[in-house]
Amino acid sequence: MNLWLVGALSGRQVVSRYQSGFVRFVGILSIAGIAIGVAALIVLRSFMDGFMGAIRTSLDTVNPPVYVFSPGGGRLGPADLGLVEELASTLSETTGAVAILERPAVASGAAGTVAGVMVRGRSDKGDGAVLGIRLAEALGVSGGDTIRVASTAGATVSGMGRILVDTIMPLAVVSVRDFGIDEYNRSLVSVSIGTARTLFREEQTISAIGVNLREGSDPVPVSAALDSLLRRSYVDEGWPVYISAIPFMAFHSNLFQALGLETLAMTIVLALITVVALLNLSSALFMIALEHRWDTGVLRAMGASPATVFVTSITRGLSMGVAGVLSGVALALLAVWGVNRFFPIRLDASVYWVENLSGRFSVETAVAVSMATIIVCLIVSVAPALSSLSDSPAKALRYE
Amino acid sequence: MNDASAVLSGRDIHFTYDRGANALHVLKGVSLDLHAGELVAVMGPSGSGKSTLLHLLGLLARPERGSVFIGGQDPWKVNESRRSKIRNRSLGFVFQFHHLLEEFTVHENVAMPCMISGMSRKRAMETAGELLREVGIMDRARHFPSEVSGGERQRAALARALVMEPSVVLADEPTGNLDDEATSVVENLMLDLARRRNQAFLIATHSRELAQRCGRLLMLDRGLLREP
Numbered sequence: 001m002n003l004w005l006v007g008a009l010s011g012r013q014v015v016s017r018y019q020s021g022f023v024r025f026v027g028i029l030s031i032a033g034i035a036i037g038v039a040a041l042i043v044l045r046s047f048m049d050g051f052m053g054a055i056r057t058s059l060d061t062v063n064p065p066v067y068v069f070s071p072g073g074g075r076l077g078p079a080d081l082g083l084v085e086e087l088a089s090t091l092s093e094t095t096g097a098v099a100i101l102e103r104p105a106v107a108s109g110a111a112g113t114v115a116g117v118m119v120r121g122r123s124d125k126g127d128g129a130v131l132g133i134r135l136a137e138a139l140g141v142s143g144g145d146t147i148r149v150a151s152t153a154g155a156t157v158s159g160m161g162r163i164l165v166d167t168i169m170p171l172a173v174v175s176v177r178d179f180g181i182d183e184y185n186r187s188l189v190s191v192s193i194g195t196a197r198t199l200f201r202e203e204q205t206i207s208a209i210g211v212n213l214r215e216g217s218d219p220v221p222v223s224a225a226l227d228s229l230l231r232r233s234y235v236d237e238g239w240p241v242y243i244s245a246i247p248f249m250a251f252h253s254n255l256f257q258a259l260g261l262e263t264l265a266m267t268i269v270l271a272l273i274t275v276v277a278l279l280n281l282s283s284a285l286f287m288i289a290l291e292h293r294w295d296t297g298v299l300r301a302m303g304a305s306p307a308t309v310f311v312t313s314i315t316r317g318l319s320m321g322v323a324g325v326l327s328g329v330a331l332a333l334l335a336v337w338g339v340n341r342f343f344p345i346r347l348d349a350s351v352y353w354v355e356n357l358s359g360r361f362s363v364e365t366a367v368a369v370s371m372a373t374i375i376v377c378l379i380v381s382v383a384p385a386l387s388s389l390s391d392s393p394a395k396a397l398r399y400e
Numbered sequence: 401m402n403d404a405s406a407v408l409s410g411r412d413i414h415f416t417y418d419r420g421a422n423a424l425h426v427l428k429g430v431s432l433d434l435h436a437g438e439l440v441a442v443m444g445p446s447g448s449g450k451s452t453l454l455h456l457l458g459l460l461a462r463p464e465r466g467s468v469f470i471g472g473q474d475p476w477k478v479n480e481s482r483r484s485k486i487r488n489r490s491l492g493f494v495f496q497f498h499h500l501l502e503e504f505t506v507h508e509n510v511a512m513p514c515m516i517s518g519m520s521r522k523r524a525m526e527t528a529g530e531l532l533r534e535v536g537i538m539d540r541a542r543h544f545p546s547e548v549s550g551g552e553r554q555r556a557a558l559a560r561a562l563v564m565e566p567s568v569v570l571a572d573e574p575t576g577n578l579d580d581e582a583t584s585v586v587e588n589l590m591l592d593l594a595r596r597r598n599q600a601f602l603i604a605t606h607s608r609e610l611a612q613r614c615g616r617l618l619m620l621d622r623g624l625l626r627e628p
Binding site: 002004005008009012013016018295297300301302303304306307308392393394397398 | 451462484485495508517564
């Protein structure tokens with residue numbers, strides 16, 4: 001079988017100017033249908049991946065990837081931190097542990113503005129406070145200003161009905177930061193653990209321990225391994241209380257599961273639309289086979305075997321599918337880039353957590369969608385290919 | 401019995417077009433032998449079954465009854481793939497309406513049987529080039545069929561039929577669609593090539609002039625083949 005001939009026959013007959021305008025139109029329409037279907041699938045996945053990725057990145061930026069805490073709400077202490085540091089050092093993916101003390105508080109800024117805040121003290125932070133961008137706006141402060149933070153931990157109500165707070169502490173704002181997540185931007189005050197302990201008068205207490213990982217490490221297996229080591233150290237040695245290690249994202253697993261389900265549902269709907277486009281390809285291939293029935297008779301008269309005719313017809317379907325897929329991928333790339341570059345999508349951060357929705361073109365997704373489409377193209381090409389063999393060469397030659 | 405020296409034989413060939421109650425029995429026991437280098441014309445009125453006979457002898461359809469032998473072998477005893485090879489190597493076709501593939505150049509059309517046989521494109525094009533020179537249209541090689549005249553298209557079709565050097569060429573009214581001048585050129589070329597290359601030609605035609613220039617004339621009438 002001469003591959004050039006098979007390729008030329010299938011390729012040239014798809015775009016042949018000698019076949020009827022209607023068949024050519026249907027052929028182009030089915031390629032366009034595949035392209036739109038493939039592009040829609042890739043664009044959908046790009047923006048859903050981009051949305052989930054933006055949330056993950058923002059959460060990762062602010063929080064350590066692995067969290068060690070007491071599931072019963074118990075307080076942790078220096079001994080726990082020491083143990084976690086020791087156990088984490090046995091795992092090659094970890095780079096260290098940080099103590100975290102996190103408590104709610106009230107902050108006041110310029111001109112008596114007041115906001116409820118979450119003060120997070122970390123052992124790897126320096127002096128001063130880093131504020132979320134929306135919180136800074138609400139308090140009317142910027143880098144270099146001072147805010148006053150009141151701890152609500154020891155608040156009491158006086159006989160006159162006034163709230164008496166335990167500690168009020170001035171904090172220098174060293175910077176204002178976009179944490180990515182609206183909730184953090186509106187409430188987070190990041191300080192050193194020493195500052196947090198002074199504010200909350202908790203000299204030894206740690207609310208959680210964060211474990212940092214090397215770039216690219218997957219927090220799920222690391223947290224499972226660390227959790228297993230912690231269980232062995234506490235429960236297996238008879239201690240009544242144990243601490244647990246989980247990947248930070250597990251705190252938001254419901255959100256990601258819901259988003260995953262939504263993505264799956266939309267993918268199925270768009271995949272069905274693509275299947276309709278592929279069925280249209282089948283119709284177009286039937287029409288092209290009918291239009292070239294006479295050519296098939298000539299080829300058979302010249303000695304082309306049924307296998308050659310079949311492979312040529314399948315290749316025709318495949319080439320139309322590949323043309324559609326390549327156009328679809330290009331269209332998706334263009335759409336994702338164009339939206340990111342020229343038409344950025346703004347979201348209501350109080351609803352969606354993040355303010356910008358940007359698409360992340362994934363090569364893996366594009367390859368998976370393309371391969372699946374091409375496989376279905378091959379399947380839908382079989383019936384038209386068999387139809388081109390249904391007539392004897394003599395019957396095909398009489399067809400004019 | 402088939403004639404062992406014949407390059408193509410048909411024995412007691414019957415064929416019916418199945419149209420329900422109006423079944424048309426076009427061939428009612430046709431037999432003939434064609435020898436190397438022989439030029440045979442088949443004449444008969446329209447609808448007498450000339451094209452059908454050529455299709456059956458050319459293995460494009462199976463006789464309802466009777467046998468066809470190519471080089472003494474019954475091609476209907478082998479599978480379709482082998483039969484396709486026999487068609488490719490031993491038979492050449494020239495049709496009334498050139499039947500060149502419009503999407504391919506004249507040169508590619510002529511090279512097509514070689515490529516179907518598995519020959520590389522380069523070699524097939526070289527072989528086709530020699531034939532195009534022989535039929536005098538090398539200067540039209542790069543043109544598409546729609547860009548050349550009817551006579552040139554038919555010369556290309558003739559070159560295509562001969563490019564694999566088949567033992568038999570079956571020509572179905574090869575000049576039936578041409579003007580007088582082109583008819584004369586194609587007929588002269590066809591007869592000249594047939595004699596020079598010692599290939600057997602079976603030509604279905606309405607042209608008495610062409611038939612008289614062939615070595616043997618057969619009439620197809622009421623489903624039977626006879627000498628005039």
